[in-house]
Amino acid sequence: MPGGKRYEAIVIGASAGGLHALFYILEHLPEKFSLPVIIVQHRMAEQHELLEELLQSKTGMIVKQADEKESIEKGIIYLAPPGYHLLIETDRTFSLTVDQPVSYSRPSVDVMFETAAVAYREGLVGIILTGANRDGAAGIKRISDYGGFTIAQDPAEAQFPSMPAAAIATKSVKKVGTLKEISFFLSKIPEV
Amino acid sequence: MELDNGAFRNLLKAVHSSYGYDFTGYAEASVKRRIIHYMGMHRINELADLQSLILRDENIFRDFLQELSVTVTEMFRDPGFYKSLREKVVERLATYPFIKVWVAGCATGEEVYSLAILFKEAGILDRSVIYATDINQQSLQIAKDGMYDASSMKAYTGNYQKSGGTGSFSQYYMSKYNSVMFDRSLKQNIVFSAHNLAMDKAFNEFQLILCRNVLIYFNQELQKRVLDLFHGSLCMFGYLGLGNKESLRFGAQQRSFEEVDRKERIYMKIK
Numbered sequence: 240m241p242g243g244k245r246y247e248a249i250v251i252g253a254s255a256g257g258l259h260a261l262f263y264i265l266e267h268l269p270e271k272f273s274l275p276v277i278i279v280q281h282r283m284a285e286q287h288e289l290l291e292e293l294l295q296s297k298t299g300m301i302v303k304q305a306d307e308k309e310s311i312e313k314g315i316i317y318l319a320p321p322g323y324h325l326l327i328e329t330d331r332t333f334s335l336t337v338d339q340p341v342s343y344s345r346p347s348v349d350v351m352f353e354t355a356a357v358a359y360r361e362g363l364v365g366i367i368l369t370g371a372n373r374d375g376a377a378g379i380k381r382i383s384d385y386g387g388f389t390i391a392q393d394p395a396e397a398q399f400p401s402m403p404a405a406a407i408a409t410k411s412v413k414k415v416g417t418l419k420e421i422s423f424f425l426s427k428i429p430e431v
Numbered sequence: 432m433e434l435d436n437g438a439f440r441n442l443l444k445a446v447h448s449s450y451g452y453d454f455t456g457y458a459e460a461s462v463k464r465r466i467i468h469y470m471g472m473h474r475i476n477e478l479a480d481l482q483s484l485i486l487r488d489e490n491i492f493r494d495f496l497q498e499l500s501v502t503v504t505e506m507f508r509d510p511g512f513y514k515s516l517r518e519k520v521v522e523r524l525a526t527y528p529f530i531k532v533w534v535a536g537c538a539t540g541e542e543v544y545s546l547a548i549l550f551k552e553a554g555i556l557d558r559s560v561i562y563a564t565d566i567n568q569q570s571l572q573i574a575k576d577g578m579y580d581a582s583s584m585k586a587y588t589g590n591y592q593k594s595g596g597t598g599s600f601s602q603y604y605m606s607k608y609n610s611v612m613f614d615r616s617l618k619q620n621i622v623f624s625a626h627n628l629a630m631d632k633a634f635n636e637f638q639l640i641l642c643r644n645v646l647i648y649f650n651q652e653l654q655k656r657v658l659d660l661f662h663g664s665l666c667m668f669g670y671l672g673l674g675n676k677e678s679l680r681f682g683a684q685q686r687s688f689e690e691v692d693r694k695e696r697i698y699m700k701i702k
Contacts, residue, residue: 326464336648337502357463
């Protein structure tokens with residue numbers, strides 16, 4: 240359980256099968272969820288804003304693509320733009336780059352998680368959902384190294400188990416759970 | 432690994448004062464990631480060790496500089512941008528007897544050749560000069576050679592077609608083993624040279640400046656400086672094309688530009 244800990248941000252990484260997992264998580268977030276939620280979902284560069292529109296239909300929170308230099312605000316759900324890596328600066332603003340894909344992916348979960356780990360330290364919750372590769376495993380380890388809380392979707396439930404399984408294999412995941420359990424955890428995070 | 436902020440700033444300062452390259456205006460998270468990557472590759476454990484290596488040996492600095500400043504691109508990246516150039520900009524450019532273009536931060540040159548192809552199809556390449564600049568010498572050399580991996584051509588052909596290309600993309604290059612070489616006729620009007628946006632000054636006046644996915648690497652202050660530089664380097668009614676996620680919002684000259692295509696980030700200087 241989160242206990243009395245004050246978390247400041249939630250980061251989520253998802254790949255194949257991620258859309259439905261994200262639907263579930265967003266639908267079950269408390270109405271006035273007070274933390275920023277920053278998501279990397281692998282997708283094709285041509286999809287533009289389709290993912291944002293689909294996710295917006297599931298939640299009353301604002302869903303938007305992260306803009307470069309944008310300040311990260313509470314209660315907003317940010318998505319990494321297709322074709323760019325999303326990085327988090329220590330002053331809690333976003334940066335974008337077009338550096339080489341990492342684990343064949345741009346945006347890459349690892350890049351976002353690793354920079355978020357440094358920016359938020361023990362104030363961070365990192366969640367790895369379904370996916371068919373191993374992006375995010377290094378990022379989860381980094382979050383754990385910096386004192387953040389780490390969660391992986393139960394590979395037995397995930398539509399594509401390899402991404403959460405790779406994260407769990409780093410031995411840096413503190414909690415393995417179903418989408419229902421992850422949602423319950425998020426609903427218990429105290430207001431900041 | 433975490434980089435100590437003080438040591439990080441010292442390193443950038445030392446690089447600036449010893450070699451004249453200023454990275455203090457770059458967005459930090461990305462620079463730090465690259466430094467960590469470089470240190471990992473060369474098994475360097477401390478920033479202080481990296482700093483003394485760099486200051487002692489210019490070759491090591493050159494190598495480090497490549498790592499710090501390399502960027503990647505593709506041909507007709509964001510086809511919609513090039514489509515908009517064809518439809519909204521080219522006709523106006525064609526009214527000039529002589530057209531000068533600056534592709535600032537051209538990386539390995541894919542977008543320079545894309546622009547040359549577009550100009551050729553519009554019948555204006557012969558009376559244009561495209562100045563293609565980058566801070567990174569290795570990238571510039573690749574751009575000059577105009578040789579690229581053949582495996583990318585399928586995706587590039589798709590981009591070319593989506594950008595409204597009027598010919599067959601394969602007519603512009605020759606395949607050789609696993610590489611392709613772009614046609615000499617495209618290169619004739621391109622001048623490749625080193626230019627550091629963080630420090631160097633204006634060097635000409637242009638009708639069109641493309642600077643795509645470069646500003647995102649800079650902090651707000653440096654973005655402002657570079658946008659000032661572009662404003663000063665454009666002729667009246669000259670065009671500026673930025674990357675899909677970039678804008679004029681940190682520039683002092685926002686009102687000096689008019690939006691030509693909001694979505695594709697194409698602007699025209701109006702005062």
